[in-house]
Amino acid sequence: MLEQILDRVSEQPQAWNMLRRVVENGFRGERAVIERELAPWRDVGQREFLDFGCGTGEFAPAFPPTYYTGVDLARYYVQYAGRHYPGRFAVASGAAIGLSGEHFDAALVLGVFHHMPDALVRASVAELHRVLKPGATLLVMEDTPPPDPWNVAGHLMHWLDRGGYIRxxxxxxxxxxxxxxxxxxxxxxxxxxxxxVYVLDRSV
Known part of the structure; x- marks a missing residue:
């Protein structure tokens, strides 16, 4: 019964956003990392950004909209993002984004890979390598087991998040x-x- 309720909540973008904002303090940590590592508003117009697994588009406002593309497998999330945020959004599989090669200067992957088995992560990483320019920056933020055993709430949130591949x-x-x-x-x-947090350079 509880799993069915969680499935329904995750399919309601507004409800899911509200829950995540509460438990993650308004995403202040993630936003600070994006600004520090990618500096999206520096040299506006000279770089193209990809948000891989953009979900509801929560982090789209962190980027210049004309130079931002968000992709996600969940059509209802992409539709929500397109209604609420500027930028380009598309439904796409992680292993086949369907965009031109060596197009993006930087990409963000935030809380995506812990929902994927190893084989799909490897395929997605290969696809990211294909669409990013040589020397481009890849910023990955992924859930890890809470280092503090007393962070009971963190363990609970991992369970609620339904990510079965926390590494x-x-x-x-x-x-x-x-x-x-x-x-x-x-x-x-x-x-x-x-x-x-992983700040990575695309190999040539």
């Missing part, structure tokens, strides 16, 4: 190689949720 730092690193090299990597907590 360790080393496991994520292995999946991102060899198409991308790690420039730097650090832990970040957003509200009650723990993340690993």
């Amino acid at each position: 360790t730092n080393q496991e994520y690193r292995a999946l991102l190689a060899p198409q991308f090299s790690v420039r730097h990597n650090y832990a970040m907590r957003s509200g009650i949720c723990d993340y690993e």
